[in-house]
Amino acid sequence: xxxxxxxxxxxxxxxxxxxxxxxxxxxxxxxxxxxxxxxxxxxxxxxxxxxxxxxxxxxxxxxxxxxxxxxxxxxxxxxxxxxxxxxxxxxxxxxxxxxxxxxxxxxxxxxxxxxxxxxxxxxxxxxxxxxxxxxxxxxxxxxxxxxxxxxxxxxxxxxxxxxxxxxxxxxxxxxxxxxxxxxxxxxxxxxxxxxxxxxxxxxxxxxxxxxxxxxxxxxxxxxx
Numbered sequence: 625x626x627x628x629x630x631x632x633x634x635x636x637x638x639x640x641x642x643x644x645x646x647x648x649x650x651x652x653x654x655x656x657x658x659x660x661x662x663x664x665x666x667x668x669x670x671x672x673x674x675x676x677x678x679x680x681x682x683x684x685x686x687x688x689x690x691x692x693x694x695x696x697x698x699x700x701x702x703x704x705x706x707x708x709x710x711x712x713x714x715x716x717x718x719x720x721x722x723x724x725x726x727x728x729x730x731x732x733x734x735x736x737x738x739x740x741x742x743x744x745x746x747x748x749x750x751x752x753x754x755x756x757x758x759x760x761x762x763x764x765x766x767x768x769x770x771x772x773x774x775x776x777x778x779x780x781x782x783x784x785x786x787x788x789x790x791x792x793x794x795x796x797x798x799x800x801x802x803x804x805x806x807x808x809x810x811x812x813x814x815x816x817x818x819x820x821x822x823x824x825x826x827x828x829x830x831x832x833x834x835x836x837x838x839x840x841x842x843x844x845x846x847x848x
Contacts, residue, residue: 629695646673646688646699660703666690666745669775672702685777687745705776707787712794719802721760728791731757733784740778740788746771750778750788757791765792766799 626641631649638653647664651657662670671688678696688701710727717723725731731754740750753768769792778788816822832840 669773
């Protein structure tokens with residue numbers, strides 16, 4: 625048995641091995657995680673967690689699959705961050721920063737405190753892409769927010785109440801739809817699919833049994 629620590633999960637104390645992540649510690653304590661567990665590797669953003677440490681007044685945030693438990697840690701999970709997500713038809717929007725600011729006007733209130741960046745478990749320059757939107761640079765905002773996993777932790781301590789992760793995804797959608805160079809090979813492949821070029825091979829695969837599918841997969845040619 626590893627060295628143990630005492631943690632509180634949603635108000636109830638548990639003694640768990642000190643080497644575990646918050647997610648593993650919750651399962652060790654008997655919690656059956658049906659939601660808020662996702663990929664378990666820090667890439668899906670589903671396990672947003674808020675915690676405090678003894679003697680520290682600061683409220684901290686992390687992904688449960690990344691953060692290791694510490695003695696006296698007081699943990700509460702947020703399966704989905706309660707931000708107001710606007711609805712829109714991307715095909716009817718203009719690729720302008722004003723579009724983003726129209727749907728998320730609290731962006732104007734950014735005070736450049738950088739709390740959002742410090743809260744990001746992916747070490748993304750969150751304040752940087754928010755400021756890029758305010759400067760009218762959608763391309764920069766899209767590139768800076770590219771690795772965002774939409775966990776919402778950037779918004780948990782924002783004094784301006786900006787849903788930065790939603791600002792980021794709208795930036796990426798506008799960039800991808802209107803600004804990014806079009807991939808000609810993708811258009812060609814779509815045209816081939818619509819023309820039925822791959823219908824016969826797909827029908828053949830659909831009729832294969834499990835053993836044949838495994839053999840086909842194992843013998844596939846992998847591009848270098």
